[in-house]
Amino acid sequence: MTINQTLQKDLVQALAVLAGDTPARLRFSEPMDRHTSFRIGGLADAFFEPASIQEIDQALSFCKRHQIPCTIIGNGSNLLVSDLGIRGLVLAVGDSLSGIERQDNTLLVMAGTRLAALAAFAARQELTGLEFASGIPGTLGGAIQMNAGAYDGCMQDVVRQTQYLDEDLNCRYMTGEEHQFSYRHSVFSDRSTVILRAHLELNPGTYAAITARINDLAERRRQSQPLELPSAGSVFKRPPGFYAGKLISDCQLKGLCIGDAQVSEKHAGFIVNRGAATARDVRRLIEHIQAVVSAQTGVRLEPEIKCIGDWPA
Ligand SMILES: Cc1cc2nc3c(=O)[nH]c(=O)nc-3n(C[C@H](O)[C@H](O)[C@H](O)COP(=O)(O)OP(=O)(O)OC[C@H]3O[C@@H](n4cnc5c(N)ncnc54)[C@H](O)[C@@H]3O)c2cc1C
Incomplete structure (x- = not known):
């Protein structure tokens, strides 16, 4: 309706x-x-x-x-x-809907809190464990939903308890292994639930060491990712035993455009919007990449990004 x-x-x-x-x-x-x-x-x-x-x-x-x-x-x-x-x-x-409170080594975080702000807060509190998340431009809720991760960490490492609204709008709690975290997946990925807040368990660290690590990861991102253009990060999940970006690059697809959607010259795992790309352009480019990579390497790339809304049949 x-x-x-x-x-x-x-x-x-x-x-x-x-x-x-x-x-x-x-x-x-x-x-x-x-x-x-x-x-x-x-x-x-x-x-x-x-x-x-x-x-x-x-x-x-x-x-x-x-x-x-x-x-x-x-x-x-x-x-x-x-x-x-x-x-x-x-x-x-x-x-x-953002906010952070500290209780000992645990942070109680509202779902709308941005990961960059969260990582910076943890650094100021001299708590280590969230450095990996500092460059991921999402919220806590979005990150838990798909077990976001980077470099050597992912949400699974720090999330101990999640408060959420279930499909019948009951407020419930999920703890530890009930989250069923795996690579870019959690129990929430398959359900229509709303993540409300979470308890994250961290470890004592020093401000200097934590910020040094955050700065190092930020520099690595700047070197390897097309952060100057709009994108949704890595388009595809990492296929077991391969890297999506390398497969795409090996298939000579770097720089390929459909409309204003382009396989990034800097990181072939990213599609960037060069200005006026439409969702249709991006979708067609994704399908083209999947077809070429599958034909040339036999590997089926599965999208990590979520296509939402009304799509033409
Ligand atoms: C430049 C760039 C770099 C990136 N690097 C990384 C990276 O290193 N690692 C990585 O994992 N990802 C990366 N991403 C992708 C993205 O930032 C993450 O997937 C992030 O976790 C998405 O969070 P979000 O709040 O933006 O969620 P959205 O994109 O808004 O939503 C994603 C999914 O989460 C669900 N969701 C969002 N909030 C809630 C909630 N409160 N309750 C229930 N479901 C919810 C949505 O329904 C949707 O299914 C990158 C993206 C960009 C643009």
């Missing part, structure tokens, strides 16, 4: 009960290219940035009641949003 004008009014009212400034955080016909690191995406029928768990609950209950589809996003850094946009409500768990 799309959100007609009556439903728009009802939704504004339902959310305004909770916070006086709700309309500013609730917008209609919102361009999704403002909310993705690719700078690509059509209009979302409605877009809401909740500032409390109660607001998430309220928004999701409304959608359930009116059979409106709801899409959860974080910082949009692992997403390809269709040019046709997203029907229903987009719930963006981001800056409005």
Whole structure:
């Protein structure tokens, strides 16, 4: 069901009960290219940035009641949003729902907190274990959902407990192995749940050593990744025994363009938006890469980025 004008009014009212400034955080016909690191995406029928768990609950209950589809996003850094946009409500768990508290060596972190801010906070607190996350441009919620990782670390190493809303909007907790973390996957990857906050366990370290490590990793990223152009990071998961970027490069696909979408010259595992790329351009480039790599090497590349929204049949 799309959100007609009556439903728009009802939704504004339902959310305004909770916070006086709700309309500013609730917008209609919102361009999704403002909310993705690719700078690509059509209009979302409605877009809401909740500032409390109660607001998430309220928004999701409304959608359930009116059979409106709801899409959860974080910082949009692992997403390809269709040019046709997203029907229903987009719930963006981001800056409005961020915050960090320390209890001994554990950090209690809200899902919308950005990983860079989190890693910087941990460094100031002289807690080590989150340096790997400092250059990943996502939120805690998005990172737990897909067990984001870089260099020698991933979320699995630090997440001890996660609070989330299940499919029936019950608030629940997941602990330790229940997360079923594996490479770029967690139990949340297969479920329509909303991650709300998490307990991360770190170890004592020194500010100097932690920041030295963060600076070193940032420099390695600057050297190897096309950070100057919009992208969604590595497009494909690492196939067992191979590196996606090397396979793509070996197939002479570096620099290949479809429209304004280009296989990065700097890192063939990235597709970059050279200015006016459409989601269709990116999707066609992904399919072309998959076909060429499969034909030349026999390896099937599986996308890491998530395609969301309304795609043409
Ligand atoms: C330049 C660049 C470098 C990158 N480097 C890395 C890297 O080194 N390692 C890596 O793993 N990734 C990397 N990424 C990809 C991306 O930053 C991560 O996947 C990140 O974890 C996505 O978080 P997000 O908040 O942006 O989530 P989004 O992209 O908004 O969403 C991703 C998925 O998470 C879900 N989600 C988001 N928030 C929640 C929530 N609160 N509850 C439930 N589900 C939620 C969404 O529904 C969606 O399925 C990179 C991206 C860029 C642009």
